[in-house]
Amino acid sequence: MTVNTKYFGTVEIDEEKVLTFESGLIGLDDYKKFAVIHDAQDEKVTISWLQSLEEPDFALPIIDPLFIKADYDPVVEDEWLTGLGEAKDEDYFVLVTLTVPEDIEKMTANLKAPLIINMSTRKGAQIIVENQDYLVRYPIYEVLKKMKEKEGE
Amino acid sequence: MLALTRKAGESIVIGNNVKVTILEIKGEQIKIGIEAPKNIPVYREEIFKQIEAENKEALKQNNAKEALSKLFS
Numbered sequence: 001m002t003v004n005t006k007y008f009g010t011v012e013i014d015e016e017k018v019l020t021f022e023s024g025l026i027g028l029d030d031y032k033k034f035a036v037i038h039d040a041q042d043e044k045v046t047i048s049w050l051q052s053l054e055e056p057d058f059a060l061p062i063i064d065p066l067f068i069k070a071d072y073d074p075v076v077e078d079e080w081l082t083g084l085g086e087a088k089d090e091d092y093f094v095l096v097t098l099t100v101p102e103d104i105e106k107m108t109a110n111l112k113a114p115l116i117i118n119m120s121t122r123k124g125a126q127i128i129v130e131n132q133d134y135l136v137r138y139p140i141y142e143v144l145k146k147m148k149e150k151e152g153e
Numbered sequence: 154m155l156a157l158t159r160k161a162g163e164s165i166v167i168g169n170n171v172k173v174t175i176l177e178i179k180g181e182q183i184k185i186g187i188e189a190p191k192n193i194p195v196y197r198e199e200i201f202k203q204i205e206a207e208n209k210e211a212l213k214q215n216n217a218k219e220a221l222s223k224l225f226s
Contacts, residue, residue, distance in 0.1 A: 100220050
């Protein structure tokens with residue numbers, strides 16, 4: 001299917017790759033269908049985009065939380081995920097959203113409300129996790145900078 | 154909004170499967186017990202609102218792509 005995107009113009013998305021968030025995201029529940037896209041020129045993909053298939057202007061930067069916090073281990077009750085359909089543990093894929101303000105040094109990741117996707121049904125949900133120490137605004141600029149410096153070595 | 158008056162120990166039932174019980178009233182605080190199917194998430198409003206606001210903030214940034222590509226270039 002052909003999709004208009006916020007940052008990448010018109011792109012072709014494999015129907016099988018479409019993700020369904022039946023409840024949308026928290027506070028943003030108008031849109032249910034998404035695709036994860038990234039810059040094809042990036043050799044090493046760190047940050048991707050959760051692009052709405054219903055609203056071109058809706059695109060959220062997302063990252064694998066393990067990139068920025070190696071011991072990220074959100075506490076999620078199995079029952080919270082029943083809406084995503086049957087899954088084995090390895091079917092779950094976790095992403096977190098990024099907030100990138102004007103001052104990029106203040107960029108943060110939302111560790112408190114990850115996106116959890118069942119890759120076998122391609123259904124996802126944003127879940128608020130129990131972990132008391134996971135911040136809604138976890139600063140990540142320094143972490144990403146260090147990661148980049150390491151790559152450069 | 155429907156307003157109901159309840160005493161400690163009394164409950165209200167919402168739909169077929171949600172029950173809210175006033176467990177304890179102590180000065181300005183009320184302890185509430187919620188029995189609901191586990192697939193219905195129950196959040197404190199503050200945290201829910203915080204996530205809502207953060208999602209909207211994350212979506213608002215139109216320069217995010219450019220800013221991020223500079224960081225990685």
